[in-house]
Amino acid sequence: MKITFPHMGNVYFAAKALFDDLGVEYVIPPLTSKGSLEIGSLHSGEEICLPFKIMIGNYMQAIEQGADTVLITGSCGPCRFGEYCELQMNLLNNLGHNLDFIVIDSPGDIGVKELIRRLGKISTGSEYNRLQKFKALLNAVKVVNLIDEVEAKARYLAGFEANRGQCKKILIECKQEAIKCNSGKSMIEILNHYLDKLNQVPIDQRKEPIKIAIIGEIYTVIEPFSNLYIEDKLMDYGISTKRMLTPSWWLKNLVLSPMNMNQLDIKKKSKEYLPMMIGGHARECIGEAVLAYEEGFDGAIQIFPMGCMPEIVSKAILPKISKDKDFPIMTLVVDEMTGEAGYVTRIEAFVDLLERRKDNVLSRC
Amino acid sequence: MYYLGVDVGSVSTDLVLLNQNKQVVEKLYLRTKGKPIAAVQEGFRMLKNKYGNSEILAAGTTGSGRQIASTLIGADAVKNEITAHAVAALDTDGDVRTIIEIGGQDSKIIVLKNGIVTDFAMNTVCAAGTGSFLDRQAERLEIPIEAFGDYALKANSYVRIAGRCAVFAESDMIHKQQLGYNEGEIIRGLCHALVRNYLNNVAKGKEIKDKIFFQGGVAANKGMKAAFEESLGIQVVIPEHYNMMGAIGAAIIAKEKVEKAGKTNFKGFDLADSVFQSKSFECEGCSNGCEVVNIQENENVIGCFGDRCGKWGSKLAM
Known part of the structure; x- marks a missing residue:
């Protein structure tokens, strides 16, 4: 058994730590690139959403390296993502690749017993005892929390750093070093080391950077290729960004959801505009927009793949929030295009808008 | 003394010269035809005989081809079309x-x-x-x-x-x-x-x-x-110059920028006669596989775009 998995932001760090510690064979697909998208869209239905196509690209590139088992997460929520695993299994089958799929789903939907059985399947190739396997899982969870923390910190501090570009450099270096590690333990050490480094980045106290919240559909906000590296771009402009949806957030949400203890703040904040779950992460999107306003952010950018039903609903609600709270929100729809000029124009214009608003407000003080 | 604005769009490339009262004294509307470099060169060829390099106090670019145009002409301001259009409209009324x-x-x-x-x-x-x-x-x-x-x-x-x-x-x-x-x-x-x-x-x-x-x-x-x-x-x-608004905005923004900075980066009209070549290649430095475009003027590299890490290109001005 040789396991692979689709990319989604920093997930591959945790996956590497997990598989290394379990001692199972695995393939990390090459980081998502135009190549993966090209392969993915060649084999996928034309009307399916962008994440599906990219994921197929990831699988195909991993299959080239000998992968025979796919580990993905499922969802029984009312959004196309819930069908991904079945559709992808069929699609790969039709292409002559008979892969085994391990679908990790919420215990609320498949039951704790089934979840444990599926988790157990991952480690069938492992020679370690249950305690060691449990430790491997714990380390992987630590890794995903840490890498998301490093990333969030670097993105936020980018607006305040005294030496422009320092945070980005640390973040890039951190990822390069972390992926070289061969065990969860050493990866955790590296990540902690870089977290310390970020804590020591010289801060310019006089700076009042533009702060933007990244909201929207979970895959396209997390996977940088799909949103044309929007966070890197904003970092270059010296803008602080915050994104609530991360792999670690997802994990926490998954664990807490059976007890209904998940995302209490989001539920509270979104209540006025969208009081129910309509699928995908539409409610999160609305809640995050309100939260971003209350936390003093200057604006928010919503990103979603073309045709994403839940986010189309939230897109229709956002102008109301924007008007009620005088809080600029811009929507970006992503699809197969990789020409960046149009996106850069919109992002720059949005930043201009926020800057001029800020100046105006200050001049009135 | 003039301010130059260049708007390189998908269909047209527009060049304007504003005088010191921000009045349009020259406007050129050229078809881009998918060749932004050639279009800018063509415009410069037309302007070259009428105006001297030192008469240009500031130059700004906008439009989807603004980065490449900026590298080419040495722009003082590179601005997105939305801001440029708004600036020009507000200046008109x-x-x-x-x-x-x-x-x-x-x-x-x-x-x-x-x-x-x-x-x-x-x-x-x-x-x-x-x-x-x-x-x-x-x-x-x-x-x-x-x-x-x-x-x-x-x-x-x-x-x-x-x-x-x-x-x-x-x-x-x-x-x-x-x-x-x-x-x-x-x-x-x-x-x-x-x-x-x-x-x-x-x-x-x-x-x-x-x-x-x-x-x-x-x-x-x-x-x-x-x-x-x-x-x-x-x-x-x-507005009178409805199809030039982007270029006018770029010129006005450049004017403001140079008034603050004190000098222009404008390279002059001579680039009309230069030979430009663009080559693209896939960087093999990491698994990102960025498509890098390399622009050469008379075999000197003047700009690189498309890389995410900054290995090839310098940081672009906003």
Whole structure:
């Protein structure tokens, strides 16, 4: 058994730590690139959403390296993502690749017993005892929390750093070093080391950077290729960004959801505009927009793949929030295009808008 | 003494020279034809004999080709089209509240309040609701796009044509043609389809308030102006230099920037005679596999774009 998995932001760090510690064979697909998208869209239905196509690209590139088992997460929520695993299994089958799929789903939907059985399947190739396997899982969870923390910190501090570009450099270096590690333990050490480094980045106290919240559909906000590296771009402009949806957030949400203890703040904040779950992460999107306003952010950018039903609903609600709270929100729809000029124009214009608003407000003080 | 503005768009490349009172003294409207470098060079060739390099106090670029144009000419300001259009409109008339801008590949709405941009939107993933839609249909009807407006105004009524996307519209239009509607009515219908698409897509949820400026290449089409006025019930103003607004904005922004910085980076008109070459390659430094474009002037590298890590290109000015 040789396991692979689709990319989604920093997930591959945790996956590497997990598989290394379990001692199972695995393939990390090459980081998502135009190549993966090209392969993915060649084999996928034309009307399916962008994440599906990219994921197929990831699988195909991993299959080239000998992968025979796919580990993905499922969802029984009312959004196309819930069908991904079945559709992808069929699609790969039709292409002559008979892969085994391990679908990790919420215990609320498949039951704790089934979840444990599926988790157990991952480690069938492992020679370690249950305690060691449990430790491997714990380390992987630590890794995903840490890498998301490093990333969030670097993105936020980018607006305040005294030496422009320092945070980005640390973040890039951190990822390069972390992926070289061969065990969860050493990866955790590296990540902690870089977290310390970020804590020591010289801060310019006089700076009042533009702060933007990244909201929207979970895959396209997390996977940088799909949103044309929007966070890197904003970092270059010296803008602080915050994104609530991360792999670690997802994990926490998954664990807490059976007890209904998940995302209490989001539920509270979104209540006025969208009081129910309509699928995908539409409610999160609305809640995050309100939260971003209350936390003093200057604006928010919503990103979603073309045709994403839940986010189309939230897109229709956002102008109301924007008007009620005088809080600029811009929507970006992503699809197969990789020409960046149009996106850069919109992002720059949005930043201009926020800057001029800020100046105006200050001049009135 | 002049300020140069260059707007490299998908369809046209516009160059303007403003005098010190921000009046347009020279304007060039050239077709980009997918070759932004050649278009800028062509414009410079026309300006070279009339103006000296030292007469240019500042240069600014905008449009989707603004980065490459900036590298080429040594721009003082590189600004996105939205800000550039807003700046130019506000300079023409400080009371503007709404700007409708329809170009070749994109359309935008800009909402202004107290002289600043408060909201804007652009078309999303496709070119529906833009000039290329009309261009395409003009081609099909074998009527020059310049004459489109006159045809529309001559018609007393219009046929309803689906405006969602150019492909839908085309089949709908063919059906109507086969039923025997005349060209004028169909063309007027196309204008209405485009306006409907614009209002339902780009301008959805935006407040359109008087005074409205209609700019961009499509504003040349009288049928479009009439269709907007009919749908909105408000008079739509087309500024004198409607198809140059981006370039004018870029020149004004450059002027402000140079007044602060004190000197210009403008490289001069001589680049009209240089030989430019662009080469692209896939960087193999890491698994990102960035597509890097390398621009050379007389075999000297003057700019690199497309890499994420900054290994090839320098940080681009905003």
